[in-house]
Amino acid sequence: MSGLEEIWNQSCENQNIPQELAKTWLNNVKTKYSTESHRIYHNLNVLNKKCDLLRAFGQSVQYSDYLAFAIVFQYYNFDLKTDCSGTNCAAFREFYNAANIDNIKLLDSVCYLLGDSSKTFSGNAEDILLYQDLDLIVLGSSSSEYKEYQQATQSEYSHLDETTYKKTRLRILETFLQIPQIYSVSCIGERFEVSARANIKQEIAELKN
Known part of the structure; x- marks a missing residue:
C-alpha cells in the first residue's frame, strides 16, 4: 500500500467516512494528480513520495488528520498562474460535505493549512511546521x-x-x-x-x- 493510500485510509477511518466514498475520493485525487498534462512536478508521484515521508516521520512526529488531508488537497487544483488555495479549500469542503463529516475543527484546520487565514487552526503547532517542511x-x-x-x-x-x-x-x-x-x-x-x-x-x- 502506498503512503498516500495509507494516510488517506487511516484519516478517513478516523473520521468514520464510509469506505466506498473514501475510495471514490481517493480515485478522484489520483486522477487529478496523474492526468493533467501541466503537472510536470506537482503530480501523483510527488504526492506519493510526500505521503511516504509523512508516514516515515510519523514514527517520531505525531501528525493529525488535519495535516494528512491538507497534504492530499494542497495541489488538488494546480495552476502556477493563479492562487489555487481557494479552489482547494472548496474541493476539500466538497469532500467534507459528501462524507457528512460533522467536525468543524477539521474543516477549518484543513482550510487554514490550505491557505485560508480567516480560519482557526485547532491542531498542534508541529502540524504546521511539518506541513511546511x-x-x-x-x-x-x-x-x-x-x-x-x-x-x-x-x-x-x-x-x-x-x-x-x-x-x-x-x-x-x-x-x-x-x-x-x-x-x-x-x-x-x-x-x-x-x-x-x-x-x-x-x-x-x-x-x-
Whole structure:
C-alpha cells in the first residue's frame, strides 16, 4: 500500500467516512494528480513520495488528520498562474460535505493549512511546521533527484520567459540561504538541511552563469 493510500485510509477511518466514498475520493485525487498534462512536478508521484515521508516521520512526529488531508488537497487544483488555495479549500469542503463529516475543527484546520487565514487552526503547532517542511524536502534530495526537480519546475513555469524565470527563481533560492534554518522540524532538518543548502548554492551558481 502506498503512503498516500495509507494516510488517506487511516484519516478517513478516523473520521468514520464510509469506505466506498473514501475510495471514490481517493480515485478522484489520483486522477487529478496523474492526468493533467501541466503537472510536470506537482503530480501523483510527488504526492506519493510526500505521503511516504509523512508516514516515515510519523514514527517520531505525531501528525493529525488535519495535516494528512491538507497534504492530499494542497495541489488538488494546480495552476502556477493563479492562487489555487481557494479552489482547494472548496474541493476539500466538497469532500467534507459528501462524507457528512460533522467536525468543524477539521474543516477549518484543513482550510487554514490550505491557505485560508480567516480560519482557526485547532491542531498542534508541529502540524504546521511539518506541513511546511514536507513541501521543502525536495530541496534536500540527492543531486540527481534535485536536477530532475529543477528541470520539472522550470517546465511548469513555461509561461515565463527564461530571463523572468531565472530572476524569479534566484530571488526564491537566495531567500532560503538568508534564513538560519530551512527546516523547522528537527528530525527533518538533521537529515536534509545540509544537502538542501548545497543543492541551492549549486543551482544559484548555474542560474548566474
